[in-house]
Amino acid sequence: MxxxxxxxxxxxxxxxxxxxxxxxxxxxxxxxxxxxxxxxxxxxxxxxxxxxxxxxxxxxxxxxxxxxxxxxxxxxxxxxxxxxxxxxxxxxxxxxxxxxxxxxxxxxxxxxxxxxxxxxxxxxxxxxxxxxxxxxxxxxxAALIKSAPTSDIERIFKKYEIKKNKRIISVCLHPQFQQKRGWSVRKIYNEEILLEALPEAFDNLIDKGFQLIFIPTQISRVGDDRILAYKIRKKMKYKDSFKIIEELYSPEEIKGIIKQSELLLSMKFHPLVFAISEGIPTIAITCENLSRVKNFHKEMNLDRFTLNLDELTSKMIIKKVEDLVLFKSKIKSIIQLNAEKLxxxxxxxxxxxxxxxx
The missing domain is CATH 3.40.50 (Rossmann fold)
Structure with a gap:
């Protein structure tokens, strides 16, 4: 992670x-x-x-x-x-x-x-x-970490056949379960809601010309983000267009990938900080157990682009992406101010x- x-x-x-x-x-x-x-x-x-x-x-x-x-x-x-x-x-x-x-x-x-x-x-x-x-x-x-050089990101894109000339949406999701103090596991949210909403939303966004990249920020015995990504891809129509990065890259490289994106869809705190600090628009998915994500987005004046996981639908995700594209210049101005503050x-x-x- x-x-x-x-x-x-x-x-x-x-x-x-x-x-x-x-x-x-x-x-x-x-x-x-x-x-x-x-x-x-x-x-x-x-x-x-x-x-x-x-x-x-x-x-x-x-x-x-x-x-x-x-x-x-x-x-x-x-x-x-x-x-x-x-x-x-x-x-x-x-x-x-x-x-x-x-x-x-x-x-x-x-x-x-x-x-x-x-x-x-x-x-x-x-x-x-x-x-x-x-x-x-x-x-x-995380706001101060420098993005990896463009040449490093191009190497990653080449490895995963990611096209720089296509509009990129980066995705970071939180596993359903979280290990606590080594011996116990806590359920954070109902994974079925994501598995119902995200495959349809991602297929629709691919139809609209977007390219989706899943970026894992945790691959260890404590947890593996990729497991959820595989489940989502299995239910998608355009499986090959949902690129899952298979290895764990450094924070500098992850920030560099996000920097090349048109927007970030994230349930995780640090990727949101990375995106805002690079001026990239964000959509956050939150729940009661991910309160710091909700609080951060609200403090960044982006609560309009915060989605409650318990009420999540594919249409809601698509609508937020469309709104970000429609009001891109206004949102970018808000984000640039927040980036300096961060x-x-x-x-x-x-x-x-x-x-x-x-």
Whole structure:
């Protein structure tokens, strides 16, 4: 996937001599990101690493209380604080906590940390409402990642027989299930809704002259985006015109592919950030468990192009694509303004980190 820590890791290497990542899949993390990694579920190794570190950074998390997740997410930074380490919560999102006891716990723990930055306005306002003082509104560092050179993208297009002279719609979808804390799996949405709406919508868009590219951002034992794409293609009339990228490319390359697109259809947060930062119009598909996608699109003044998955139909998708094409110049103007805002706020995040680790 576009690892939740990756966009921070990309820049944190400028500030720290050595970095160790706690991961669900350490082997994959080391192979793909070229960084030392240990399992979340090796307590002795985790504590050993914390003891020898100077700073503990949490990046890209969603802080909520789903399935006991609050305790799990805060346990390591809390231990780090007990051991006298600096703790930075960097560019996270948050969902409202339901129970007062958990709110109290969250407030007490987070108030001890040196720095907390939130990557969307809704999370920032929620933390402010909780009474936290050490918080700052920033953007996700994905906005600052540079697209891969055009020559690299042309190589990818050639491999998958993607035609640059055809109008491209890039697609990023979220798997139906999400692995939580290594041993449990949570159902995020009903996949059948997508399998009913998307094949018909994609065939219709291909009829209108569009070329569709599916871009996986997660291929690991934790999850594989391509499985859903294969199911969609199996139900399509124009199977050969729905190009599924089979391998996991770097964030720079994924951003470069999106940059060559006329628009992006996405259920995922980071591809949306990539698109907006490159001035590419977006359509977001969201549900209750993908609130950060909905919040991000709303903050970008693009809620008109946000689709509720539970009500999704092929006609709704086609209509949104047609509207984007019809109002392209107006939408582009909105997106360009948001792109500059995103980049400035993302730069602010690392200026704050630099200040607090000095």
């Amino acid at each position: 576009l690892k939740q820590f990756y966009n921070k890791l990309y820049f944190l290497k400028n500030y720290f001599q050595e970095i160790t990542v706690f991961s669900w899949d350490p082997e994959y993390t080391m192979r793909f990101h070229h960084v030392k990694s240990i399992s979340h579920f090796s307590p002795i190794e985790v504590i050993r690493e914390i003891k020898t570190s100077d700073t503990f950074v949490v990046g890209g998390e969603l802080i909520d209380d789903s399935g006991g997740g609050l305790t799990f997410r805060l346990s390591k930074p809390f231990i780090s604080k007990i051991l006298g380490k600096k703790v930075i919560i960097s560019a996270v999102s948050a969902k409202p906590i339901k129970f007062e006891v958990r709110k109290f716990l969250l407030r007490k723990i987070l108030s001890k940390f040196e720095l907390i930055t939130l990557r969307d306005k809704f999370s920032y306002l929620y933390f402010k409402k909780l009474g936290l003082k050490n918080i700052h509104l920033v953007s996700d560092p 980049k400035k706020r993302a730069q602010k995040n690392f200026k704050l980190i630099e200040k607090y680790i000095a």
